[in-house]
Amino acid sequence: MTDQSxxxxxxxxxxxxxxxxxxxxxxxxxARAAQEPDPLITEVQPWAxxxxxxxxxxxxxxPIEYEADVVRRNxxxxxxxxxxxxxxxxxxxxxxxxxxxxxxxxxxxxGAIELRKEDYRLMINGLVDxxxxxxxxxxxxFPRVNHTYFLECAANTGMExxxxxxxxxxxxxxxxHNMEYSGVPLRTLLEEAGVKTEGKWVYVEGADASxxxxxxxxxxxxxDVLVAFKANGEALRKEHGxxxxxxxxxxxxxxxxxxxxRIEVTDQAIESxxxxxxxxxxxxxxxxxxxxxxxxAKSVITSPSPQSPIKHGPGPLVITGLAWSGRGAIDxxxxxxxxxxxxxxxRLAQPGQDKAISRFYLEIDWDGSEMLLQSRAIxxxxxVQPTKAQLRDVRGLNSIYxxxxxxTWWVKAGGEAENVEIS
Amino acid sequence: APAFAEKFGLGxxxxxxxxxxxxxxxxxxGTGLPAGSGSVEDGEWLFSENCAVCHGExxxxxxxxxxxxxxxxxxxxxxxxxxxxxxxxxxxxxxDYVHRSMPFGGAQTLEPDEVYAIVAYILYSNYxxxxxxxxxxxxxxxxxxxxxxxxxxDDRAETEYPQFSQxxxxxxxxxxxxxxxxxxxxxxxxxxxxxxxxxxAAELKAAADAQDT
Numbered sequence: 001m002t003d004q005s006x007x008x009x010x011x012x013x014x015x016x017x018x019x020x021x022x023x024x025x026x027x028x029x030x031a032r033a034a035q036e037p038d039p040l041i042t043e044v045q046p047w048a049x050x051x052x053x054x055x056x057x058x059x060x061x062x063p064i065e066y067e068a069d070v071v072r073r074n075x076x077x078x079x080x081x082x083x084x085x086x087x088x089x090x091x092x093x094x095x096x097x098x099x100x101x102x103x104x105x106x107x108x109x110x111g112a113i114e115l116r117k118e119d120y121r122l123m124i125n126g127l128v129d130x131x132x133x134x135x136x137x138x139x140x141x142f143p144r145v146n147h148t149y150f151l152e153c154a155a156n157t158g159m160e161x162x163x164x165x166x167x168x169x170x171x172x173x174x175x176x177h178n179m180e181y182s183g184v185p186l187r188t189l190l191e192e193a194g195v196k197t198e199g200k201w202v203y204v205e206g207a208d209a210s211x212x213x214x215x216x217x218x219x220x221x222x223x224d225v226l227v228a229f230k231a232n233g234e235a236l237r238k239e240h241g242x243x244x245x246x247x248x249x250x251x252x253x254x255x256x257x258x259x260x261x262r263i264e265v266t267d268q269a270i271e272s273x274x275x276x277x278x279x280x281x282x283x284x285x286x287x288x289x290x291x292x293x294x295x296x297a298k299s300v301i302t303s304p305s306p307q308s309p310i311k312h313g314p315g316p317l318v319i320t321g322l323a324w325s326g327r328g329a330i331d332x333x334x335x336x337x338x339x340x341x342x343x344x345x346x347r348l349a350q351p352g353q354d355k356a357i358s359r360f361y362l363e364i365d366w367d368g369s370e371m372l373l374q375s376r377a378i379x380x381x382x383x384v385q386p387t388k389a390q391l392r393d394v395r396g397l398n399s400i401y402x403x404x405x406x407x408t409w410w411v412k413a414g415g416e417a418e419n420v421e422i423s
Numbered sequence: 424a425p426a427f428a429e430k431f432g433l434g435x436x437x438x439x440x441x442x443x444x445x446x447x448x449x450x451x452x453g454t455g456l457p458a459g460s461g462s463v464e465d466g467e468w469l470f471s472e473n474c475a476v477c478h479g480e481x482x483x484x485x486x487x488x489x490x491x492x493x494x495x496x497x498x499x500x501x502x503x504x505x506x507x508x509x510x511x512x513x514x515x516x517x518x519d520y521v522h523r524s525m526p527f528g529g530a531q532t533l534e535p536d537e538v539y540a541i542v543a544y545i546l547y548s549n550y551x552x553x554x555x556x557x558x559x560x561x562x563x564x565x566x567x568x569x570x571x572x573x574x575x576x577d578d579r580a581e582t583e584y585p586q587f588s589q590x591x592x593x594x595x596x597x598x599x600x601x602x603x604x605x606x607x608x609x610x611x612x613x614x615x616x617x618x619x620x621x622x623x624a625a626e627l628k629a630a631a632d633a634q635d636t
Contacts, residue, residue: 075613080487084527110524123437125446131437138433163604167612192430203448209530211523213448262445271451271513273520277505280574286499288510292577296587306606334591339600343593372600382588394582398503410602419606423599 062102069093072103073170078159083111084210086153088174091300091322092307096349097178097357098148101237104177107153107253109210112239115259120243122189122227126203126264129194136243139229142184142192147226147249148356150324152176152295154252154279157403160388164408164419168307172407172419173300178324178357181247183228186221190265199265203272204246207261214255215269216248220293224249224355227260250326250355251293252401254279284396297385298404299323299333299360299377310415314368319346323358325379330358332378337364339372339408339422340387352380371411372422388421449519453564456518460559461540463547469537470544473526482507482548492548498573508549512571514563517542 063070072087079085089105106112117136125131153175159165166172190202195218202221205213216225226247229236236242241258248255254274269275269291281289301321304310310317319337323330329352334343349359360375377385388405410420449455461469471480477488484490494504503509507517522538524530533541543558546566552558558566606612 073613075611077611080489110527110530123441123445124434125437125442131442132434133437133441134434141433142431163609164606165609165611167606171612188431192434205448209524209528213523264446264448266450268450268452268454270448270519271516272448273516273524276513276516276574277507277511277520282498282503282505284499286503286573288498288574289577289579290574292579294577294579296579296583306612334593339597341596341600343591343596372602376591378591381584383584384587384589384591386583386587390587397501410605420602421604423601423603 067093070103072105073174075166075171084109086155086175088170089177090170090307091174091176091302092169092305094302095320095359097322097359098232099177099179101177101179101232101234101240104179104237104240105153105175106239107175108208108239109212110208113208113259114238115207115242117243120207120261122244122260123262124189124193124265125262126266127196127199128190128265129196132189132193134189136229139184139227139244142188144182144184145226146180146182147224147247148178148180148353149247149249150176150178150295150355150357151247151253151256152298152324152326154254154292154295154401156253157298157405157407158400160405160407160419161392161397161399161403164421167419169300169302169305169407170307173322175253176322176324176357179231180233181226181228182230182233183226183244183247186225186227186246186263187223189227189263190221193265195265198267201266201269203262203264203266203270204255204257204260205262206241206257207259212254212257212274213270213272214257214274215266215272216255218265220248220251250295252279252295255293279401281395281399281401283394283399289399292402295324295326296402296404297323297325297327297330297377297379297383299330299375299385300407301335301373301375301409304373304411304415304417305409306417306419309417310366310411313415314366317364317366319362319364319373321360321375323352323360323375323377324356325377325381325383326355327383328352328380329354329356330377331380333358333360334376334378335360335362336374336376337371340374340406343376346375368413370413372420373409373411373417374406376406447519447523449515449522451513451515453515453560456515456560456563457535458560459535459539460557460561461536461538461543462557463540463543463552463554465537466540466542466544466547469533469541473529473533474541477527482545491545495569498570506549507545508551508569510570510573512568512574514542514546514566514568517545518563 070090070093074087086107087105120136122134156175200218201215203215205211228247229244244260246257246260281292303320323333333346335346336343346360346362352358391405408420408422409417411417478491479485482491491507494506494509497503539558546552
């Protein structure tokens, strides 16, 4: 790489250099009282002289190379292989609420399959007046709606039940994405087939080998579930269910069936593998909760965080993060810098939306001393995000899923941050 | 109201052959089970051929692949071992999942009789049936799964929502705060690998390799 316009150091290199010399502070003050004229200003730079790329260079663009660290990451030791596995959205580096599809997390049980629109078929069968087959083209002819919702894996933060394990918001909270979906209400398709009065559940499954079948009560299916084919304006990505997936607002990500191929109306839950062996939550006494569908209110500070340390020294600091609730909209987020002794109410960038991610900000004047940062979400039902200790008191340590506890980042005097638990 | 909902006349009727091809789920009461049977003896051979490379000859699991047997009475322990025998509530799920999604990478290659036999062998591996057992659609519901009563329906509305919906403390909420656990001490997070770090690692490895020889 010989491009002269490239910054001399990587993000991490800059951090290390800054920490080594105590230069994080010096860098901040240097900018305020420049002794030498800045050559980036006083010398004509190549981009101000020559030409950039033409409009035909990139028909479909990717992020600029300097953002190469804003990518999905996986944790090899979590699963037996990379096919039935998980990766993580780089939430530590994103802002706003919409997740770019290209770095939105993936969770597959038999890999990301390739299914052409021409080969796509959707079946509705079971307790209906008329079992039906739809092609992809058929689906695009039904009245359409647009909604933004979060999809959070039931296992998000699951590795943290026993203690502070993974050092970064991407790894502790990155099994989530938030997209604007376009599609058809499931209700419309069910009404096209005509649900019989004995119908109490729908069993939904994908076209992949794992099938990922799940049972959904008919009330939910007729309420706000979508059969979606566009996300953030364009077709679903292959890894997110192209060409059609189910959107199940507020409910655990496992139920958002990708490559959706069949909807069966039944009079009972099928109790499939994904709702018995998996996605059931074992309590301390050995009994297990089943059908824990809703994702409760949760939040996390994305910056500062272990992968997004403070590099600018004391002074103005933007604390920001994400909050969401499967039971409604986010009403409020509180932030503490002293480990929960005192809380301040943060600012929501937009009023909370039903079952969608909210962005919050708290601007502070950092004095350079260490902090114990936490955020606490409150949703429209009045539910207040609990601590991990509160959750453990009810559930024990072996629930695996649904860990919506308050997260703590220990920000050290130099600005580095670490995932910790506190008393 | 749904009863008066408009219809659009889109889609076409599903043919019986099409529904039969895709509608293969099996419910806990046996709905969906095809006629057929298979013995523990046949299952042992089929399991060895199709399953043991990942799940072990005795369904005990290889490496990080799922264990299908064992773990009895561990559900209230620190690290419960959840298997078909120790955890799964319904035999229907075993049949359905094996038939539809296993072997991993070669799903939907097993005939119903083969699935009955493999399921019989998994039951035997969990000491739920004897070695001369033959499983069929007729005696399917007679098998009692050890953890059939181990599940409750989501009770958060009763056990959590009231206590987590109190006005939260805002000031002087606690006297002191101690760090009790640190992720950096555990050190299991994948590193961010920069070009320089990758080069340095390659050099170190080359140096180590040179010393080994």
